[in-house]
Amino acid sequence: MERILQxxxxxxxxxxxxxxxxxxxxxxxxxxxxxxxxxEIGFDSFTFKKLGEKIGSNESxxxxxxxxxxxxxxxxxxxxxxxxxxxxxxxTNSISDPSEKLRKTIxxxxxxxxxxxxxxxxxxxLLNKIVINEYSKSYLTKEVDKENKEGYFSIYKRLVNxxxxxxxxxxxxxxxxxxxxxxITEGALHQHxxxxxxxxxxxxxxxxxxxxxxxxxxxxxLNNQKNG
Amino acid sequence: MERILQxxxxxxxxxxxxxxxxxxxxxxxxxxxxxxxxxEIGFDSFTFKKLGEKIGSNESxxxxxxxxxxxxxxxxxxxxxxxxxxxxxxxTNSISDPSEKLRKTIxxxxxxxxxxxxxxxxxxxLLNKIVINEYSKSYLTKEVDKENKEGYFSIYKRLVNxxxxxxxxxxxxxxxxxxxxxxITEGALHQHxxxxxxxxxxxxxxxxxxxxxxxxxxxxxLNNQKNG
DNA sequence: ATTTATTGATAGTAACGCTATTATTTTTGA
DNA sequence: TCAAAAATAATAGCGTTACTATCAATAAAT
Numbered sequence: 032m033e034r035i036l037q038x039x040x041x042x043x044x045x046x047x048x049x050x051x052x053x054x055x056x057x058x059x060x061x062x063x064x065x066x067x068x069x070x071e072i073g074f075d076s077f078t079f080k081k082l083g084e085k086i087g088s089n090e091s092x093x094x095x096x097x098x099x100x101x102x103x104x105x106x107x108x109x110x111x112x113x114x115x116x117x118x119x120x121x122x123t124n125s126i127s128d129p130s131e132k133l134r135k136t137i138x139x140x141x142x143x144x145x146x147x148x149x150x151x152x153x154x155x156x157l158l159n160k161i162v163i164n165e166y167s168k169s170y171l172t173k174e175v176d177k178e179n180k181e182g183y184f185s186i187y188k189r190l191v192n193x194x195x196x197x198x199x200x201x202x203x204x205x206x207x208x209x210x211x212x213x214x215i216t217e218g219a220l221h222q223h224x225x226x227x228x229x230x231x232x233x234x235x236x237x238x239x240x241x242x243x244x245x246x247x248x249x250x251x252x253l254n255n256q257k258n259g
Numbered sequence: 260m261e262r263i264l265q266x267x268x269x270x271x272x273x274x275x276x277x278x279x280x281x282x283x284x285x286x287x288x289x290x291x292x293x294x295x296x297x298x299e300i301g302f303d304s305f306t307f308k309k310l311g312e313k314i315g316s317n318e319s320x321x322x323x324x325x326x327x328x329x330x331x332x333x334x335x336x337x338x339x340x341x342x343x344x345x346x347x348x349x350x351t352n353s354i355s356d357p358s359e360k361l362r363k364t365i366x367x368x369x370x371x372x373x374x375x376x377x378x379x380x381x382x383x384x385l386l387n388k389i390v391i392n393e394y395s396k397s398y399l400t401k402e403v404d405k406e407n408k409e410g411y412f413s414i415y416k417r418l419v420n421x422x423x424x425x426x427x428x429x430x431x432x433x434x435x436x437x438x439x440x441x442x443i444t445e446g447a448l449h450q451h452x453x454x455x456x457x458x459x460x461x462x463x464x465x466x467x468x469x470x471x472x473x474x475x476x477x478x479x480x481l482n483n484q485k486n487g
Numbered sequence: 488a489t490t491t492a493t494t495g496a497t498a499g500t501a502a503c504g505c506t507a508t509t510a511t512t513t514t515t516g517a
Numbered sequence: 518t519c520a521a522a523a524a525t526a527a528t529a530g531c532g533t534t535a536c537t538a539t540c541a542a543t544a545a546a547t
Contacts, residue, residue, distance in 0.1 A: 050524095057525075073401040078503065089526045091506085099504075167395040173301040175456050184457070191460050207472045210450055210462045214476075217449050218442050225441060228403050229412070232419050234438045244435045248442075252479040278493095285494075306534065317495045319537085327535075 041113035044182050047106050050096050058096055060086045062110075063152040065103055070157040074104060074165040104169050105183050111162050112187045114155065115140065119193060129200040133253075134246060136197045140190075141219035141242045163223045191216055202253040211252065215245050269341035272410045275334050278324050286324055288314045290338075291380040293331055298385040302332060302393040332397050333411050339390050340415045342383065343368065347421060357428040361481075362474060364425045368418075369447035369470045391451050419444055430481040439480065443473050 040053060052058030064086045069077050077100060083090040097103040119139050126132040144159035170184065178184070194212035198205060205211070222241040225233035235241050268281060280286030292314045297305050305328060311318040325331040347367050354360040372387035398412065406412070422440035426433060433439070450469040453461035463469050 055524080075400065079505090080503080089528095090504095091527080092525055094505075095524085164399055167399060170456070171392055171395060171452075172303065179456065188457065188459060207462045207467075207475065209460060210453075210469075210472050211476070213449070213453060213460045214442065214446050218446055221441070221445050222438055224399075225438075228398070228407065229416070231416060232437060232441045234435045239435075241438075244438050247435065248439070248476070248480055251483050252476055255479050283493080307536090308534080318535095319496080320494055322536075323494085 041110045041117075041186075043106060043109045043113065044185065046181055047102055047109065047183055048097055049094075052096050052106070057086075057088060057092060059152045060088070061093055061096055061103075062107070063154075066107065066154055066157050066161065069104075069107075069161050069165065074100070074161075074168060101169070101172075104165060105178075107158060108162055108166050108169055109183070109186050110153065111155075111158050112190050116186065116190045116193070119190070123197070129197070130250075133197045133201050133249070136194055137215060137246050137249060138242050140194065140216055141222075141245050142240070143223065163220050163227075166220060187216075198249070198253065205253055211249065215249065219245060269338045269345075269414075271334060271337045271341065272413065274409055275330055275337065275411055276325055277322075280324050280334070285314075285316060285320060287380045288316070289321055289324055289331075290335070291382075294335065294382055294385050294389065297332075297335075297389050297393065302328070302389075302396060329397070329400075332393060333406075335386060336390055336394050336397055337411070337414050338381065339383075339386050340418050344414065344418045344421065347418070351425070357425070358478075361425045361429050361477070364422055365443060365474050365477060366470050368422065368444055369450075369473050370468070371451065391448050391455075394448060415444075426477070426481065433481055439477065443477065447473060 045051070050058065052062050061082065065077070065082055068082055068085055072081070079093045079097075079100065080090045083093055097106065119136060122139060123132050123135050126135060144155050147154050147156050170179075172178075191209070191212045194215060195208045198208040198211055219241045222233050222235045222244065226235045226241070230236070235244055273279070278286065280290050289310065293305070293310055296310055296313055300309070307321045307325075307328060308318045311321055325334065347364060350367060351360050351363050354363060372383050375382050375384050398407075400406075419437070419440045422443060423436045426436040426439055447469045450461050450463045450472065454463045454469070458464070463472055
């Protein structure tokens, strides 16, 4: 799997970028260092000018790859969800027992990324932190419907859909599989955020992980006689 | 209750504003029209200059009430959570049956605000929409820890804590009452957002409300023999 | 009626979010 | 290997944002 992941190129909707950042050294540096800089100063203070200074390149050159920092965030988060999706598919497709498969699925989606899988220039640990802290900002905009129609969120949607399918494999009669899938995905990010900044709003910590919480939550709702 | 709510003044941490907007006509106009304008153009495009034009007042005057638009958002969302908390307390404190109390609590927290309770100058219907679309932006910042220490999120935290207490009244042995409470609160906003913009990521719609989904989710987890 | 507080008007500044133009370097492919 | 093409860098510029400062005009309070 490690090898497969290393050779993998996440397929990102090509309207998100003006020029494919994977197609050049500068492009890769933009991606690599934008992750470091966004993690460091936050997306709100992040600018292409600062990024340019960081990589010894010019602001105007960065604009040839991405229209604006919003599109760059869409790129980074799409990459993250695509990467998670691959992990999900490769890890769970050999599991035949539906409950075991769901358990593993929840684990992959809700766990913290602990080590940089050395995927070339992309630091997945920091990218995971960025997704926790900034992902919501990519869709909480006035342009969300237009961008959704353009397909900018399709990888994320496909991921949530996969989770929904795994849920239904365990309990075909559960009435809210899609909402449960989106609750797990978004809720896990939220519990991680709370763990780091609002510990009084979560039971999760290093020991009681979001994974444990969500596995309990999900399996309590499935195969429950109340359904149907 | 209507009367009580009309006379109510939500108690907002006084470092959020420079001058209490409730203390003057201009202050009330700032609050009233900022809700309309943020709903109209979104928080990202919202500026004090535009608000000034809208209310026929000067940008610099608005700056005498709020340091910046971030603080104004904190004010509006704090007000919203305080208002919700009052509804919660007044509606549920007479309910003695814990399950019934929890059911009502979930309903209040997860439902859409349908009519403007004519609370003076504040349009709660639009404010509810603003909370759905913008609340995350108030805490997904680099300053969150400092602002949390200052107490800017205390109303929200108190609300989630109340929900946690109601959960524990139903099932004292449930191991994740705080996470469940924060999942309901944040998750409801998210499901409403999905319903409006990503219908393929939720089972909720006009008929199947977030309330129905969360009541099912919560009660499936409580009084479950697996606990303890 | 006059001090005091509030609001408005104007100006200014640094940074942001770009776009345009031209110069320089790097790549390529004939 | 040389010339054309492509990519990058440098510079400038423009409108807007996010303020701060100053001073004038009004309104409120004593």
